[in-house]
Amino acid sequence: MAQVCLLGTPESTLRYELLSRETAREALATYDLREPYANSLALDTVSIGAAVSLLNDLNWYLVRFTRAALVQSDSVSEGEWLSRDLATAIRDGEVDPDATGTFLEVYGVEEGRPEDPVFVEREGEWTPEREGYDEVLVVRVTEGEFGG
Template sequence: MTRVCLIGDSDCNLQYELLSRETSREALATYDLRRPFENSISLRTVSVGAAVSLLNDLNWYLTRFVDEALVQEPSISEDEWLSRALATELRNGDVEPADTAEFCKIYGLERVGTDPDAEAESADESEGDATESTANDAESDASADAGETRPETTSWRLVEPLYVRRTGGELPAYDLRDVDETLVVRLTEAEHSP
């Protein structure tokens, strides 16, 4: 399944802005919404084409409330995301999957606040992927039925992107600040060098 993640502008509450408006709420109603990062919404679609179509349907809202729209296609990378522009090029056949890895930006990920009860429960578990939900399934299903995003036990904040170019198959290390994790976003050449 292809994932979509919308990161909200710092001056708005993305969940409120998208779910309080009828058109965007209806466009998102059929999806299981998650919140992997602070001020974000993520969901799963069936393909890159479906992800790009959804982003196109939400474009009015994206231009006003979203700082970053990301797409993750497991057949391309299990760990790295694609920018909206690169996902669109991929869907249109303008770029081959093997040619998507050269230009990237790396976000630092910082933990912000934790739920003490959830932290105790997860103490024995391995760290895992910071972008996956760690919410209790029963509680999450109830909130999804109510049309709300699923709660997270730990919130992650994306900080200071570092623009890099992959050389020899390797990405440079993120060195802008000390962070817990990183998130790699593959870009088009135009996005990398505006």
Template structure:
């Protein structure tokens, strides 16, 4: 299953703020949302294409309540997430997953919340853990060249 994660802006409470919009509520009604982090909402979809389509359907609402949105597709990586633009490029055949593993946005996990995204350039093409000792854990999101610049 392909997962979609929406990270709320600092002053929002997901899913309440997202579900306040009836159209967003309808778009998410067929999914079973979870909260992997206190400031995030996640759902599982059947494919990368479905995940990107869901984010496209929610675009207007995401602009108002979300800080970020990303996708994890097991055919690309079991642990690392893909930024929304990268997921779209992969779906459309405009990117190769093996060429995109070196540019990352690494979130710290502090008190159960995703915080302080930092851009990291990985030295090799291997997946790995990123030590950010000031945080309990990290979440790695692969990004496009344009997002990294």
């Protein structure tokens, strides 16, 4: 099982933008949609591969209306998300899931809204501090995303 979470851009209303367009609406029709954060959309898929495939199908909309497309799979981490690029690399066998978790993008969540992320390089058993946030959203990223 894998989850997908799309974080909308501040200037868009993500749910409206996706569901008002026929192609995106049809791609999402079979999923139970949730909104875990303000201006977000989340759903469950059967695998990382299915999650990446759905994100590929929605790419035109993701480029225009999202600031992040995230995938979470308990087979990689029970509490941390994967960037779309990292999920794709894992699906394609280019990256061993056990070799992830060093490069992170961390969002503080305040009043249901993920703030701008910071990049953190994890060393050892690092755990993110909440530092006044209601929640912390940790996303594993590729080394290329981290450096770029």
